[in-house]
Amino acid sequence: MKEISLYIHIPFCLSKCPYCDFVSFPWEGSKASSFLKFLKREVVLYSSSLKNFKVRTVYLGGGTPSLLGEKEIDSLFSALNKYFNLDSKAEICIEANPESVARNKIRAWKRVGVNRVSLGIQSFDDKTLCLLGRKHDSATARNAFNLLREEGFGNINFDLIFGFLPNENWESTLEEAMRLNPEHISTYAFTLKEETPMYRKAGKGEIEIAGDEVQAERYNFTSNFLKENGYFHYEISNFSKKGFQCVHNLSYWRNEYYLGLGVGAHSHLEGRRFANHNSLERYIEDLREGKRPLAFEEKLTPEEELREKIIMGFRLSEGLEKRLIRSCGEKSLIFLQRIEKLKKKGLIGESEKAYFIPEKYFFVSNSILREIV
Amino acid sequence: MFDPNLIRNFSIIAHIDHGKSTLADRFLEITGAVPREKLVEQYLDRMDLERERGITIKAQAVRIPYKSKSGLTYVLNLIDTPGHVDFTYEVSRALAACEGALLVVDATQGVEAQTVANTHLALENELYIIPVINKVDLPNAEPERVKREIEESLGIETSEALLVSAKTGEGVLEVLEAIVEYIPPPTGRADESLKALIFDSFYDQYKGVVVFVRVFSGVLEAGEKIKMMAKEKEFEVEEVGFLTPDLKPTAELSAGEVGYLIAGIKDVSDTRIGDTITSAMRPSSKPLPGYREPKPMVYSGLYPVEGGEYEKLREALNKLKLNDPSFVFSPESSKALGFGFRCGFLGLLHMDIVKERLEREFGLSLIASAPNVAYQVVTKKGEKYFIKNPSEIPPLGEVEKIEEPYVNAVIITPSEYVGAVMELCTERRGEFINMHYLSPKRVELHYSLPLSEVIFDFFDKLKAKTKGFASFDYELIGYKESDLVKLDIKIAGEIVDALSLIVHRDKAYRRGKELVKKLREIIPRQLFEVPIQAAIGGRVIARETVRALRKDVLAKCYGGDVTRKKKLLEKQKEGKKKMKSLGKVEIPQEAFLEILKV
Numbered sequence: 001m002k003e004i005s006l007y008i009h010i011p012f013c014l015s016k017c018p019y020c021d022f023v024s025f026p027w028e029g030s031k032a033s034s035f036l037k038f039l040k041r042e043v044v045l046y047s048s049s050l051k052n053f054k055v056r057t058v059y060l061g062g063g064t065p066s067l068l069g070e071k072e073i074d075s076l077f078s079a080l081n082k083y084f085n086l087d088s089k090a091e092i093c094i095e096a097n098p099e100s101v102a103r104n105k106i107r108a109w110k111r112v113g114v115n116r117v118s119l120g121i122q123s124f125d126d127k128t129l130c131l132l133g134r135k136h137d138s139a140t141a142r143n144a145f146n147l148l149r150e151e152g153f154g155n156i157n158f159d160l161i162f163g164f165l166p167n168e169n170w171e172s173t174l175e176e177a178m179r180l181n182p183e184h185i186s187t188y189a190f191t192l193k194e195e196t197p198m199y200r201k202a203g204k205g206e207i208e209i210a211g212d213e214v215q216a217e218r219y220n221f222t223s224n225f226l227k228e229n230g231y232f233h234y235e236i237s238n239f240s241k242k243g244f245q246c247v248h249n250l251s252y253w254r255n256e257y258y259l260g261l262g263v264g265a266h267s268h269l270e271g272r273r274f275a276n277h278n279s280l281e282r283y284i285e286d287l288r289e290g291k292r293p294l295a296f297e298e299k300l301t302p303e304e305e306l307r308e309k310i311i312m313g314f315r316l317s318e319g320l321e322k323r324l325i326r327s328c329g330e331k332s333l334i335f336l337q338r339i340e341k342l343k344k345k346g347l348i349g350e351s352e353k354a355y356f357i358p359e360k361y362f363f364v365s366n367s368i369l370r371e372i373v
Numbered sequence: 374m375f376d377p378n379l380i381r382n383f384s385i386i387a388h389i390d391h392g393k394s395t396l397a398d399r400f401l402e403i404t405g406a407v408p409r410e411k412l413v414e415q416y417l418d419r420m421d422l423e424r425e426r427g428i429t430i431k432a433q434a435v436r437i438p439y440k441s442k443s444g445l446t447y448v449l450n451l452i453d454t455p456g457h458v459d460f461t462y463e464v465s466r467a468l469a470a471c472e473g474a475l476l477v478v479d480a481t482q483g484v485e486a487q488t489v490a491n492t493h494l495a496l497e498n499e500l501y502i503i504p505v506i507n508k509v510d511l512p513n514a515e516p517e518r519v520k521r522e523i524e525e526s527l528g529i530e531t532s533e534a535l536l537v538s539a540k541t542g543e544g545v546l547e548v549l550e551a552i553v554e555y556i557p558p559p560t561g562r563a564d565e566s567l568k569a570l571i572f573d574s575f576y577d578q579y580k581g582v583v584v585f586v587r588v589f590s591g592v593l594e595a596g597e598k599i600k601m602m603a604k605e606k607e608f609e610v611e612e613v614g615f616l617t618p619d620l621k622p623t624a625e626l627s628a629g630e631v632g633y634l635i636a637g638i639k640d641v642s643d644t645r646i647g648d649t650i651t652s653a654m655r656p657s658s659k660p661l662p663g664y665r666e667p668k669p670m671v672y673s674g675l676y677p678v679e680g681g682e683y684e685k686l687r688e689a690l691n692k693l694k695l696n697d698p699s700f701v702f703s704p705e706s707s708k709a710l711g712f713g714f715r716c717g718f719l720g721l722l723h724m725d726i727v728k729e730r731l732e733r734e735f736g737l738s739l740i741a742s743a744p745n746v747a748y749q750v751v752t753k754k755g756e757k758y759f760i761k762n763p764s765e766i767p768p769l770g771e772v773e774k775i776e777e778p779y780v781n782a783v784i785i786t787p788s789e790y791v792g793a794v795m796e797l798c799t800e801r802r803g804e805f806i807n808m809h810y811l812s813p814k815r816v817e818l819h820y821s822l823p824l825s826e827v828i829f830d831f832f833d834k835l836k837a838k839t840k841g842f843a844s845f846d847y848e849l850i851g852y853k854e855s856d857l858v859k860l861d862i863k864i865a866g867e868i869v870d871a872l873s874l875i876v877h878r879d880k881a882y883r884r885g886k887e888l889v890k891k892l893r894e895i896i897p898r899q900l901f902e903v904p905i906q907a908a909i910g911g912r913v914i915a916r917e918t919v920r921a922l923r924k925d926v927l928a929k930c931y932g933g934d935v936t937r938k939k940k941l942l943e944k945q946k947e948g949k950k951k952m953k954s955l956g957k958v959e960i961p962q963e964a965f966l967e968i969l970k971v
Contacts, residue, residue, distance in 0.1 A: 007932055061932055189928040216923035237928050252933040266933045273936060308935050311942065347900065366925040367900055370946050373939075 009262030023264035047083035057248035066096035077112035163215035319356025377629035387477035388485035459720030470587035473556030480514035485844035559629030567591030598653035608636035642698035669717025676713030689735035801826035898922035
C-alpha cells in the first residue's frame with residue numbers, strides 16, 4: 001500500500017502574535033465549531049482518493065490546535081479513523097502552546113493516539129516572550145512540559161526562535177531547554193514578515209531586530225551547542241536525539257506525498273500540488289457546495305518535481321539521493337552539471353549515495369540552491 | 374555668374390541660448406528665403422538630436438537672397454557653426470569660409486566664455502565683426518553694460534552695435550542692412566585656378582557624399598575633375614548647387630560663392646573638413662591655410678550589453694563613420710566587458726552623441742567605459758607610445774615619463790564666485806594665467822588645465838559653484854609631462870581591466886579610496902570574503918572588504934508550502950541574470966555601469 005502524510009491546519013489562536021503571517025484567526029467558539037464541521041466534510045471528500053493509501057503521519061498544526069477541547073479532538077479523530085487508513089504505528093503530532101496545555105486535554109490526545117507534542121515555547125526569557133507577544137511565560141512553559149512528561153509523552157519538540165532581539169539571553173534559553181531535555185528542537189531564525197505589526201514597528205524604529213551577523217553567530221552557536229548535547233543537526237532548522245526525527249516533516253523534505261486539510265493547507269499528491277483557500281469563508285463556502293476548497297492546483301512536470309525535490313532535499317543534512325536526481329533523464333544532466341560545479345567550489349558535499357550542502361553553508365543555502373535550480 | 378560684389382558670406386557667433394537660431398529663423402522669414410509654412414523653430418538644425426539638445430552639431434549653410442534698401446539684390450550666405458567646444462576645429466573652418474560675423478550677445482546676460490573663444494577664432498580668420506545685442510525687449514536688458522563687456526573682453530568697438538530682439542523682429546532688418554554695408558564682399562577671382570574650402574559634408578544614401586564648400590577662386594562646375602589637396606584624391610563633379618538650405622542644383626559655383634558639390638564620393642573621410650578642393654587639370658600650387666587631421670581628444674570603450682551584438686555594433690560603427698569621419702574606432706577586448714571597440718571622440722559631447730546615435734539609429738544597447746584622454750608615454754628605452762586605454766600603459770618600472778594633453782581655458786563668472794572658481798581650478802591642477810574684470814561684477818579668468826581634469830564633470834562642478842552663472846570654453850595647447858600613475862583595481866585579487874585609470878600621483882590615493890569604497894557598497898555579499906584593492910604598480914594604496922554573506926536562508930518551510938519557497942528562489946534568480954561576472958565575483962550590471970561613470 002502507498003503511504004501518505006496528513007496535515008490538518010487549525011486556523012485559530014487566542015490572539016495573533018505580532019510577527020506571525022501564518023493563516024490564523026482569533027479564537028471564537030462558534031467559528032471553530034463551524035470550521036470543524038466543514039473540516040470533517042473535507043475528510044469525507046478525500047476518503048475515496050486516499051482509499052489506497054496508508055496514512056503514515058498525522059500532524060495537527062496551526063494556529064493553535066491545543067485550543068481544541070476534548071470533544072472536538074475526539075470527534076475529529078473518529079472521522080479520521082472512519083474515512084482514512086491510519087497506520088497503527090503512525091506518528092501523530094499536535095502543536096501546542098504552553099498556556100493551553102492542561103491535563104484533561106493531554107489525556108484526550110493520548111486517547112486518540114497522539115504520540116508527539118510540539119510545544120511553541122519560542123524562548124525561556126520572559127522579556128523576549130513579552131515582546132514577541134506570546135501569551136505564556138517561561139514558568140508556564142516548564143509546567144506544560146512537566147505535565148506532558150507526567151502523562152507519559154516521550155517525544156516532545158520545542159519550537160524556539162533565535163535572533164529576535166540583538167540581546168536576548170539566547171544561551172540561557174538553550175541551557176534551560178537542555179535541563180528539560182526534549183527529544184527534538186526546531187529552532188528558527190526570527191524573520192520579519194511584511195504586513196505584520198512587528199514589521200511596521202521595526203520600520204518605525206520602535207524595536208531593533210537582530211541583524212544577519214548576529215543571527216548567523218547565534219545559529220552557529222546553537223548548532224555547536226546542541227551537537228555537544230547529543231542532538232543531530234539533521235535539517236537546517238531542526239535537531240533531534242537519535243531516532244526522534246520528525247517523520248511527518250521528513251515527508252516534506254523528501255518531497256513525498258502529503259494531503260493538507262483545513263484553511264490554507266498545502267498538498268502534494270500524485271504529481272499534483274494544490275492548496276486550500278486562506279480565507280475561512282471561502283473554505284466553508286466551497287465545502288458547503290461539496291467542492292474541494294482549492295485556491296490553486298497545478299500539475300507538475302517531471303522537471304518541476306525534480307526541482308522541488310532539490311529545493312527541499314538540500315535542507316536535510318543527509319542531502320538528496322543521487323538516484324533521485326538522475327530520475328529525470330536528460331533534464332537531470334543540467335542539474336548534475338551545476339551540482340558538480342558547486343562541488344568543485346566546496347559548496348556541495350558528496351556521500352556514497354547523496355549530494356548535500358555542508359552544515360557550514362546551511363545558513364546561506366539559498367545562495368547555493370539558486371545555482372542549482 | 375553672380376557679381377561677387379553682391380555676395381556676403383557671414384556666420385553668427387553666440388553663446389548657447391543667446392538667440393542665434395531665432396535670429397537665423399527671423400532672417401529666413403523676413404527675406405522669404407524659406408516659405409513661412411515650412412519654417413519650424415531652429416530651422417537650420419536638421420538632426421532630431423540637434424533640436425532636442427538645442428544645439429548645433431553639424432555646420433549648415435543657407436543662401437538668403439536679400440533686396441536691400443539701396444534696391445540692389447544681394448546674396449547672403451549664412452554659415453551656421455557647431456555650438457560646442459568639442460567642435461572647435463569645425464567652427465574655425467566654417468568661420469574661414471566667411472568674411473564677417475555677427476557677434477550676438479544676450480542683453481540680459483553678457484559676454485560668455487564661448488563667445489570669447491569663438492570671437493578669437495573669428496579674429497584669427499580676419500573676419501569683420503558686427504556686434505549685435507539681442508533680447509533688448511526684455512525688462513532686465515542692460516545693453517550698455519553688455520557693450521562695455523564686449524569692449525573690455527574682446528576689444529571690439531561697440532558704438533555701432535545693433536540693438537535687436539530676434540523674438541519680436543525689432544531691429545532685424547537693420548542687421549541685414551549692416552551685413553550688406555559693413556561685411557566686405559569676397560575678393561577671389563573666377564579666372565584664377567580653383568580653390569574651394571570644405572567646411573562640412575554628409576552622407577546621403579542616394580547621392581553619396583554631399584560636400585559643403587566655399588569657393589575662394591576659380592569656378593566649380595559639373596563634369597570637372599577635382600582634387601582634394603590634403604587627401605590627394607581625385608573625383609569628377611556630378612552636380613553643384615546652392616543650399617536653400619535644401620539642395621538646389623545650379624550650373625556653376627564661382628569665386629566667392631557658397632554651395633555644395635556631389636562627385637560620386639562614397640566615403641565621407643575623403644572629404645576632410647578644412648581640405649582644399651582644386652582642379653585636377655590645372656591644380657593650384659598652394660592649398661588654403663589651416664587644414665589639420667581630425668584628432669580624437671577622448672577615448673572610451675564601447676561594448677554591447679548583449680555579447681551577441683558585437684557584429685551588429687561593428688556594422689553600426691562602420692555606417693556611422695561614413696557620416697562622421699571625426700570619430701575613430703578599433704576592436705579591443707576586456708576581461709570584464711568582453712569584445713568591443715575603443716573609440717576616439719572629439720570630446721565628451723561628441724562621445725555622447727555617437728553613443729546615442731548608435732543606440733537610437735541602430736537599436737543597440739551599449740556600455741561605455743569611463744572616458745580617458747590620450748597619453749604619450751616615453752619608455753626608458755626611448756620608445757614613444759600613444760596610449761588610448763589605461764590598461765595599455767607599460768609596467769611602471771619601464772616608464773621614463775608620461776605626458777598628458779593640456780588646454781587653455783577661459784572662464785567668465787560673476788565676481789562673487791571668483792574665489793570658488795579659483796579653488797576648483799587649483800583642485801583640478803590648473804595653472805593660473807591671468808584674470809580681468811569685464812565689469813565690476815563679472816570676471817574673465819584664464820587657466821591652463823590638464824584636459825583629463827576638464828572632461829570629467831568640470832563644467833558641472835563649475836556650474837554648481839557659481840549657481841549656474843559661469844561659462845567656460847577651452848582650446849588644446851599641447852602635451853606636457855605630468856607625474857601620472859596607473860591605478861589598478863583588484864577585485865578578489867584580480868585586476869579588472871575596465872576599471873584601470875591614469876591619475877596624477879597626488880590624487881591617486883584619494884581616487885583609489887573613493888573607488889574601492891564605492892565598489893564595496895555596490896558589490897553584493899558573496900559566499901566568501903571579497904577583498905577590493907586599489908594598487909599602483911604592485912603597491913596596494915587602498916583596501917576594502919566585502920564581508921562574506923552570512924544569512925540567505927528560508928528558516929521555516931511552513932506546512933509543505935514548496936510553492937512559496939520556489940517562487941522566492943525564482944525571483945532571486947531573475948535578479949541574478951542581470952549580474953556581470955568578474956572572475957568569481959558577481960556584480961549587478963547597473964552597479965557596474967555606475968562605477969564606470971565615477
